[in-house]
Amino acid sequence: MSGAGELDEPLQVGVVGAGAFGRNHLRVYKELQAAGQAVELAAVVDADAAIAAEAGATFAVPWFTSLAECLAAVRLDAASVCVPTVHHADAAVALLAADVDVLVEKPIAASLAEADRILAVAREYGRIVQVGHLERFNPAVSAARKHLNRPMFFESHRLSIFTARSLDVDVVLDLMIHDLDIVLSLVNSPVHEVRAVGLPVLSSKVDIANIRLEFENGCIANFTASRVSTERVRKLRFFQPHQYLSLDFARQDLLMIDVSGAAGMTDEQLAAMASMTGADQHPSEGLSMRKIKIEAGEPLRLELEAFLGAVRDRSTPVVSGEDGRRALALALEIHAAMASHALRAGL
Ligand SMILES: NC(=O)c1ccc[n+]([C@@H]2O[C@H](COP(=O)([O-])OP(=O)(O)OC[C@H]3O[C@@H](n4cnc5c(N)ncnc54)[C@H](O)[C@@H]3O)[C@@H](O)[C@H]2O)c1
Numbered sequence: 001m002s003g004a005g006e007l008d009e010p011l012q013v014g015v016v017g018a019g020a021f022g023r024n025h026l027r028v029y030k031e032l033q034a035a036g037q038a039v040e041l042a043a044v045v046d047a048d049a050a051i052a053a054e055a056g057a058t059f060a061v062p063w064f065t066s067l068a069e070c071l072a073a074v075r076l077d078a079a080s081v082c083v084p085t086v087h088h089a090d091a092a093v094a095l096l097a098a099d100v101d102v103l104v105e106k107p108i109a110a111s112l113a114e115a116d117r118i119l120a121v122a123r124e125y126g127r128i129v130q131v132g133h134l135e136r137f138n139p140a141v142s143a144a145r146k147h148l149n150r151p152m153f154f155e156s157h158r159l160s161i162f163t164a165r166s167l168d169v170d171v172v173l174d175l176m177i178h179d180l181d182i183v184l185s186l187v188n189s190p191v192h193e194v195r196a197v198g199l200p201v202l203s204s205k206v207d208i209a210n211i212r213l214e215f216e217n218g219c220i221a222n223f224t225a226s227r228v229s230t231e232r233v234r235k236l237r238f239f240q241p242h243q244y245l246s247l248d249f250a251r252q253d254l255l256m257i258d259v260s261g262a263a264g265m266t267d268e269q270l271a272a273m274a275s276m277t278g279a280d281q282h283p284s285e286g287l288s289m290r291k292i293k294i295e296a297g298e299p300l301r302l303e304l305e306a307f308l309g310a311v312r313d314r315s316t317p318v319v320s321g322e323d324g325r326r327a328l329a330l331a332l333e334i335h336a337a338m339a340s341h342a343l344r345a346g347l
Helices: 020-034 049-058 067-073 085-097 112-125 139-146 171-186 267-277 299-313 321-344
Strands: 011-016 039-045 078-081 101-105 129-132 153-159 191-199 208-215 220-226 233-240 243-248 253-258 288-291
Touching: 011 020, 011 067, 011 299, 020 039, 020 049, 020 078, 020 299, 039 049, 039 067, 067 085, 078 085, 078 299, 085 101, 085 112, 101 112, 101 299, 112 129, 112 321, 129 299, 129 321, 139 171, 139 243, 139 253, 153 171, 171 208, 171 220, 171 233, 171 321, 191 321, 208 321
Parallel strands: 011 039, 011 078, 078 101, 101 129, 153 220
Antiparallel strands: 153 233, 191 208, 208 220, 233 243, 243 253, 253 288
């Protein structure tokens, strides 16, 4: 049933859930198709008939209001699952059991039992599961990975303005999970300790959270995530011996400061660095600051291209189902730490 290996035959892909983010998947698949890649958008499914019909018309693709109807009518090789997180497992399992490879949006599922159900069905049917941790495909992250030697301290900020979306989950599963996945992929050591505080602000779930992780190798990672901010920030800074890297996900920027090069900086560079580090005085000589050259690219496009590549090659995806489960397990550990903090604080 899968078009795997048949390079000339376009993979037939579907999108389940045509809400805010599903529409991005629809757009990118259509763009890849228009660019001549071996992929064809074959179906869109949304439980809301008006949304399904509108997406069907916009992207010129057959639309359905139920996955069962779609699977009975259309042959799919692969599909993106972009329904709310609480419905990920049901949609993913139905697709996998119909021999369809799946890219399931992040977080993989709402519970570990659901994640395990997805992974078990994928194994049973020999299907591919990729999880939509799209920051892994951010060109700034790929560039940072090349400069990684021994990261010992991470500082992550992901702040967004409140919208009424993704309220089926809290800010840890909604936003912070991106950074948890990235840091887990950069630190090659198990988590030793989790300290956490989280507060509901506008919704009934935690909207702002601050977490401190200590890994067994001594690395520390601080994460702040908010969906009730007045500004948008998506930054990760990390420190390793004699080196500091500052990554901006949105701008796809990577700045590296190190002492090994001892390259002379211009006064302008020193002044820029002083303002960036908040130092009152110019930093001492011997420090060098470099803006790493990055070839910009849309992370979602890179993610979907990688997914289609894994589907064709039958290879393990860059962000596997197991990676998605690992990020979810950590997020749930953070939930437990937040609950115990709330109890201690009498909240
Ligand atoms: N990777 C990212 O950066 C990123 C960003 C935003 C959202 N997401 C993820 O994408 C998913 C969807 O988020 P969103 O913001 O698009 O939500 P949304 O509420 O805008 O859209 C969800 C759509 O799914 C439809 N739907 C609900 N249940 C369904 C079902 N059982 N079958 C078919 N359709 C169903 C709804 O009618 C709606 O149109 C979530 O898992 C979210 O975490 C990922």
